[in-house]
Amino acid sequence: MDGFSGKLFFLSCALAARSFAQDFGQTQFICTSVPKDMDLCAAATMQSSGPAEDLKTTVLQLRETVLQQKETIMNQKETIRELTAKLSRCESQSLPGPGGRRPGAKNTMGDVSRGTADTLTQLGNTLQTLKQRLENLEQYSRANSTRPANSLKDLLQNKMDDMEKQVLTRVNSVEEARPAARNHTDQRNRVESTLTTLHHRITDLEKGKDSRPSDTFQLTFPLRTNYMYAKAKKSLPEMYSFSVCLWLKSNASPGVGTPFSYAVPGQANELVLIEWGNNPMEILINDKVAKLPFLINDGKWHHLCITWTTRDGVWEAFQDGVLRGSGENLAPYHPIKPEGVLVLGQEQDTLGGGFDATQAFVGELANLNIWNRKLSGTEIYSLATCSGKPAGGGVFSWTEGSVETFGGATKWTFEPCRSLN
Structure with a gap:
């Protein structure tokens, strides 16, 4: 740097230091060189405003990014709420079922591939089978007066009719409006328990209609x-x-x-x-x-x-x-x-x-x-x-x-x- 340029550099620093010292008190300054043919005021303005403009631009960009992320988060929350509502509706309309076996999972209260009405219809079909067995016993009883007592047959027939009415009523109500899965499970448990009892009673009757061996x-x-x-x-x-x-x-x-x-x-x-x-x-x-x-x-x-x-x-x-x-x-x-x-x-x-x-x-x-x-x-x-x-x-x-x-x-x-x- 020649002597004149050095003096110009020193003068610009001195003027800037004096001006900022008057406005802000005791402050440290870092001086930079400027071209000798450049206006000192314009150079001072450029030096003081450049970083501020960059910072302002950065802040605006960050603010815009934050707003975009906030909007994205709100959209994701709405999507999660919709999926959660759909899942809840699906769960409320499905039968409970468990877990696994070779090679897949298990349920414990019926074939989950079947609807509620379909399952109850199957129970109704089973009741029809029981009724047919009971009718066979009645025919046998009429032909063999010593075979099972009419009072017991009548009791079983009445219970069978009552169970059939309950199942058919339940099927109709399910077809009109699906009830909660828990209520359906309780109802089916009661039906199955009664079915099992009826089977045992009918089996006892069938045992008495002849003297067949126990393995036939x-x-x-x-x-x-x-x-x-x-x-x-x-x-x-x-x-x-x-x-x-x-x-x-x-x-x-x-x-x-x-x-x-x-x-x-x-x-x-x-x-x-x-x-x-x-x-x-x-x-x-x-x-x-x-x-x-x-x-x-x-x-x-x-x-x-x-x-x-x-x-x-x-x-x-x-x-x-x-x-x-x-x-x-x-x-x-x-x-x-x-x-x-x-x-x-x-x-x-x-x-x-x-x-x-x-x-x-x-x-x-x-x-x-x-x-x-x-x-x-x-x-x-x-x-x-x-x-x-x-x-x-x-x-x-x-x-x-x-x-x-x-x-x-x-x-x-x-x-x-x-x-x-």
Whole structure:
């Protein structure tokens, strides 16, 4: 910087310092050089106003951004309120249902895929079935004067009529205006409880109309629900091998469902026979799976038998007395555990419960027997042709006293090899 420029720089700083000192008192200043041909006042104005203008511009931009964000937040809150209201309406119009099973979730009070009116209509259909059974008893009673008392029949008939009126009234009210889910659940519980009581009373009547053996009966599951089932009154013992045989009749599709399931504490799939969805029938032991070569959903009676031993997990599958398939490594060296619950017609997700309507058995089931040993092919053929019964090793026998029904499952007379069509 030459001498003249330096003097001009010093003078501009001095003038600026003196002017600001007079206005603001003791203040520190930072002086900058300006071109020698530039007006000092204009330079001073530029130096003092530039930062302020930048700051003002920044503040305005920030303020605009804040307003935009505030507007966005308000829109999001409104959207959340709308979604919450829609969700509340959906929840108020749906039936309560739970949780999961292989491979999906579970409900506990009916098939959630069905509407309220549809479910109650099904209960009405079940009542019609009961009425038909009662009419059959009346006809039998007229032909056999020593068979059940008219007073008891009249009492049951009156109760049946009352229940039918309640169900039909309930269906009409649901169709006109859907009630709260909780009230519907309470109503259905009362209906199902009364149905179960009626089934037991009618079964007692049917027992008295002849002197048939205690094992000549079948269980009928007419609807795919998660409240209709039967249960064995005692558990299975610990088993290192077993044979389970039964008669089945079904034309349900897809899949006949779960003829039986045995659950123990800590393992819901200790021993399960299931045909679910489009999958083939399977046997589960300790949650391990083997696919079975059964073809049974033709609406005809079939005799099924599965044998298994814990050594190497060897299994065999017989249909109508003929070996259809075999395999190994099915839960090898795992004994079937005791202290469990044997359920007929439903698959268990929890001990004695957690039923899923989509996996329920639909059809007829009879003569479920279990042995704690492997039956021979000859013994199984004798069972399928009704020419003999295995001796020894039975741990569960098919008798009316060993099975109790719930939720509308019914008992009918059945004699193997006389009801095959």
